Amino acid sequence: MKKMVGEFHYEIYDNLEALKTDDKKLVKAAIETTSDAYAPYSKFKVGASIRLDNGSIVIGHNQENAVYPLGLCAERVALFSAGSQYPNETITAIAVATEKKLAPTDIPPFPCGSCRQTLVEFESKQQQPIKVLVTGTNERVFVFKSVQSILPFAFNDLFL
Numbered sequence: 001m002k003k004m005v006g007e008f009h010y011e012i013y014d015n016l017e018a019l020k021t022d023d024k025k026l027v028k029a030a031i032e033t034t035s036d037a038y039a040p041y042s043k044f045k046v047g048a049s050i051r052l053d054n055g056s057i058v059i060g061h062n063q064e065n066a067v068y069p070l071g072l073c074a075e076r077v078a079l080f081s082a083g084s085q086y087p088n089e090t091i092t093a094i095a096v097a098t099e100k101k102l103a104p105t106d107i108p109p110f111p112c113g114s115c116r117q118t119l120v121e122f123e124s125k126q127q128q129p130i131k132v133l134v135t136g137t138n139e140r141v142f143v144f145k146s147v148q149s150i151l152p153f154a155f156n157d158l159f160l
């Protein structure tokens with residue numbers, strides 16, 4: 001039996017200018033906030049920016065700790081901040097960026113598994129897709145239609 005279980009979709013844009021205006025603004029916000037990341041141990045600065053349905057942008061960057069496992073990724077800092085400040089607002093997109101010098105390839109550092117799992121829950125909870133935009137060294141931006149596109153066959157709250 002064949003069953004459609006999801007749609008996995010992404011596009012690659014060669015530079016920021018190729019993006020739609022609101023996406024360009026969001027990616028720029030993620031890039032700008034990388035410099036404020038607190039990453040004295042890894043020196044790997046990551047920025048994230050979230051767009052809400054009401055037009056607001058919520059930013060976050062990685063927060064490390066001398067007790068290494070206690071640190072949190074930029075994506076989850078931004079997500080939990082958005083969830084706290086705007087509990088009833090739909091998230092339409094998240095952009096993730098790394099300090100340019102840190103990603104020496106054309107492939108940007110994509111969100112880690114834990115952040116993807118966290119994103120899945122936000123997407124599932126609001127029952128509307130969250131677009132994911134990721135950029136690294138150059139101006140290239142990977143754009144995923146939904147969180148489902150970066151975490152296929154995810155475990156989610158629908159199973160509980």
Ligand code: THU
Nearest residue numbers: 042044046062073074110111112
């Ligand atoms: N990091 C993020 O902020 N997001 C990710 O998706 C992967 C990794 C952070 C965590 C840690 O502070 C540093 O990058 C090195 O792993």
